[in-house]
Amino acid sequence: MNNHPDYKNELERLDFTKAYMDTLIAAQESDQTALKEKQADALQKLSFKDSSLRYQEMLAHASFMKMSKEQLENLKRLRKKPYFARINFHRKEKTEEEIFYIGKVSLFDRETQMPIILDWRSPLANVYYEGRLGAVTYDAHGETYEGNVSLKRQYTIEDGELKDFRDIDLTTKDELLQDSLAQNSEGRLSEIVSTIQEEQNQVIRANLRKPIIVQGAAGSGKTTIALHRISYFLYSMKEIFKPEEMLILAPNQLFIQYISEVLPELGVQKARQTTYADYVTQVINLKHSVITQHETLMRMLEDENDEKPLSLWTAEFKGSPNYKRVVDKYLEHLKKSYLIDEDFVVAGFKVKNGKNIKRLFLTDFSYFPYQVRVNKIKAILQSELRRKKKIMLKKIADKYDRELDRALFDIKDPDKRRVRVSFLLTKKEEKLAQINREARGAVKRYMDQYPRLKVLETYRALFEKEALYEKLMTNLPQQERNFMKEETLKVLSAKKVHAEDLAALLYLKTFLYGIDKDDQAKKVIIDEAQDYSYFEIYSLRKAFQTELFTIVGDLAQGIYRYRGLKNWDVLKDGIFTEPSYLTLQKTYRTTVEIMELANQLLALMPDDLPKAEPVVRHGNRPLFIKKNGTGISQLKNKLPSEIGKGMKSFAVVTKTRKEAEALHEDMSGTDLGFELMDGKNEMGDRMILPAYLAKGLEFDVIFLMSGSSPYKLEELDLKMLYVSMTRPLHRLYMIGDSPEEFLLHKVKSDYYDIE
Numbered sequence: 001m002n003n004h005p006d007y008k009n010e011l012e013r014l015d016f017t018k019a020y021m022d023t024l025i026a027a028q029e030s031d032q033t034a035l036k037e038k039q040a041d042a043l044q045k046l047s048f049k050d051s052s053l054r055y056q057e058m059l060a061h062a063s064f065m066k067m068s069k070e071q072l073e074n075l076k077r078l079r080k081k082p083y084f085a086r087i088n089f090h091r092k093e094k095t096e097e098e099i100f101y102i103g104k105v106s107l108f109d110r111e112t113q114m115p116i117i118l119d120w121r122s123p124l125a126n127v128y129y130e131g132r133l134g135a136v137t138y139d140a141h142g143e144t145y146e147g148n149v150s151l152k153r154q155y156t157i158e159d160g161e162l163k164d165f166r167d168i169d170l171t172t173k174d175e176l177l178q179d180s181l182a183q184n185s186e187g188r189l190s191e192i193v194s195t196i197q198e199e200q201n202q203v204i205r206a207n208l209r210k211p212i213i214v215q216g217a218a219g220s221g222k223t224t225i226a227l228h229r230i231s232y233f234l235y236s237m238k239e240i241f242k243p244e245e246m247l248i249l250a251p252n253q254l255f256i257q258y259i260s261e262v263l264p265e266l267g268v269q270k271a272r273q274t275t276y277a278d279y280v281t282q283v284i285n286l287k288h289s290v291i292t293q294h295e296t297l298m299r300m301l302e303d304e305n306d307e308k309p310l311s312l313w314t315a316e317f318k319g320s321p322n323y324k325r326v327v328d329k330y331l332e333h334l335k336k337s338y339l340i341d342e343d344f345v346v347a348g349f350k351v352k353n354g355k356n357i358k359r360l361f362l363t364d365f366s367y368f369p370y371q372v373r374v375n376k377i378k379a380i381l382q383s384e385l386r387r388k389k390k391i392m393l394k395k396i397a398d399k400y401d402r403e404l405d406r407a408l409f410d411i412k413d414p415d416k417r418r419v420r421v422s423f424l425l426t427k428k429e430e431k432l433a434q435i436n437r438e439a440r441g442a443v444k445r446y447m448d449q450y451p452r453l454k455v456l457e458t459y460r461a462l463f464e465k466e467a468l469y470e471k472l473m474t475n476l477p478q479q480e481r482n483f484m485k486e487e488t489l490k491v492l493s494a495k496k497v498h499a500e501d502l503a504a505l506l507y508l509k510t511f512l513y514g515i516d517k518d519d520q521a522k523k524v525i526i527d528e529a530q531d532y533s534y535f536e537i538y539s540l541r542k543a544f545q546t547e548l549f550t551i552v553g554d555l556a557q558g559i560y561r562y563r564g565l566k567n568w569d570v571l572k573d574g575i576f577t578e579p580s581y582l583t584l585q586k587t588y589r590t591t592v593e594i595m596e597l598a599n600q601l602l603a604l605m606p607d608d609l610p611k612a613e614p615v616v617r618h619g620n621r622p623l624f625i626k627k628n629g630t631g632i633s634q635l636k637n638k639l640p641s642e643i644g645k646g647m648k649s650f651a652v653v654t655k656t657r658k659e660a661e662a663l664h665e666d667m668s669g670t671d672l673g674f675e676l677m678d679g680k681n682e683m684g685d686r687m688i689l690p691a692y693l694a695k696g697l698e699f700d701v702i703f704l705m706s707g708s709s710p711y712k713l714e715e716l717d718l719k720m721l722y723v724s725m726t727r728p729l730h731r732l733y734m735i736g737d738s739p740e741e742f743l744l745h746k747v748k749s750d751y752y753d754i755e
């Protein structure tokens, strides 16, 4: 690097950028005298030749910029690594080529508005990520600009010091990416702005106004890219969307903890992060506990009982389009009870015509949920009554006053007149009192005709009302129909709900009440989307008045297939209009050797998914080790050498939860320090966990440990094994009684070694 003709310039540029930042920071933090000193100091240190005047001017102006506390914090962080790349770009309309430095956050010269650092999310930065040198176009503010990129350069900057830089073109391999992939996992996901690859960039920047579905192989960066897309989204649409209006749905709390570290880096930490079950529970204020899909899966793997097929059938049915249709029919039935067309009459006066009331309900208020419409009608009747009551009272008063006048003038006989007048006065008082009396509570009496449906009770009623249930479920086989009814009611009575009931509950809530403002989302990000049922995604789509969904997943990891999505087409046809559909084929997490073995499993699955293409990073072939007893001593043998190679995070992955617990128990006498992961505890760097919890996570070294239930040649087991095998960054061991326990007999022997 030192011999590079640009070396000096690059050093100067970095010095200038840091000096500019220092002045900015000082301007925000210190008083004016201190700032002047700082500026003078910075100027003295910079000994530029040609550009010095210009830089000096820029520095002098820096102090006028006003920043928020958050921006200031960002700037301080940024100073350690102000940028990671540069492009030389010649825009067609301009006479000269310009140099742009690209970093995590933009920095502008206050005077000229020229960027000192260009934000990675800015339109122009796109040309850096798109693979080509030469003629390029980019879109900004609705226009397309043409130009030419003559140079792309990457920088390694650590703690503000320039360590290295190199130019890239199509033929050189991306060393920055290689370096970054060779690093060890700290048990957290990190931002990757400096090494985003072309196909990933396409996902990040795909049309922001459309829903997007991404099928990506294990380790292709789906989670990472989904988070970068939010960051890009917030940057591009900052005037319209706030981070709090984003909803990120992750599979479990552990996962949320795992991604949380990337969020501040990307400026999206304020986005709401939760699980589907937690979200629905909160939105409908559900006090029942949820029987999660993990529990169902574990029961399926660990228990042998006769009801298994029926309970799985129920779980699958409750997520299906057919069940959604049943609930829709139920809603049709419920809707009828809201069709009130009686006149609203008070003390003999028609305050509001019944037909009008019905029309308001069905037409004018058709955009509102049903219970909200009821409240609207109530408000209308109240104000109408208030207005009409005055008229009614006046009418009565006038009528009797007229009659009184007549009596006073027409009746000549004083006795008769007195009697008549007194009669009329009493009558008048009575009538007025009657109106006042009847008006009180009249709206309530009228409104009592409307049903007052609560979400959970209404759902329960679907199963409780015998005739209705039979009618709505008429197409289902008898045994399944009976089982579903009894099971659902039994669980509800125990103050629980199955995870599979949540979609219908959210759907009902949306229909009856709508989603409160605080729980609304303007953009929804669903990770591990293959585990969602059709109805779950549908329920979310209906709950929010937006199509802006980013949905990422991998069908090959669909271990909840009994309930989850079997293909993406159902979403493409049935839920979203014209979603973008993209695939991520290249994988970054693990080595070629590990991915090649995992690819063998992919070939055995029924989904017909393309093989993942590992980015070229080599390591050892996966190793099978014969177990002696619990297998703990075999594991222990391997640890020192891996630690010696710099490996930091280790996980033992079992097939079932029971196996993980048993292994943890067996290890309790040792000093290995492996913790059992239960989905709630903190993430450590030595964990024992079942495959379903490992999904989405990564560790430097993975030990697959066989236990009481070896992997079978079935779709579910293949998928669990695939998930487990694709977790390591560097090394995969399989410890068991025989290679068959990991289905290795179905794989060519040159994909693994045996110790």
Ligand SMILES: Nc1ncnc2c1ncn2[C@@H]1O[C@H](COP(=O)(O)OP(=O)(O)OP(=O)(O)O)[C@@H](O)[C@H]1O
Residues within 6 Å of the ligand: 177, 180, 181, 189, 190, 192, 195, 196, 197, 200, 216, 217, 218, 219, 220, 221, 222, 223, 224, 225, 554, 557, 588, 589, 695, 696, 697, 698, 726
């Ligand atoms: N362009 C990239 N540059 C550097 N690292 C990357 C890049 N893309 C992905 N990675 C790394 O690859 C690993 C896998 O990414 P991520 O967990 O987002 O993938 P995924 O597709 O969600 O995986 P899975 O489906 O297996 O959970 C992470 O360590 C991530 O930092």
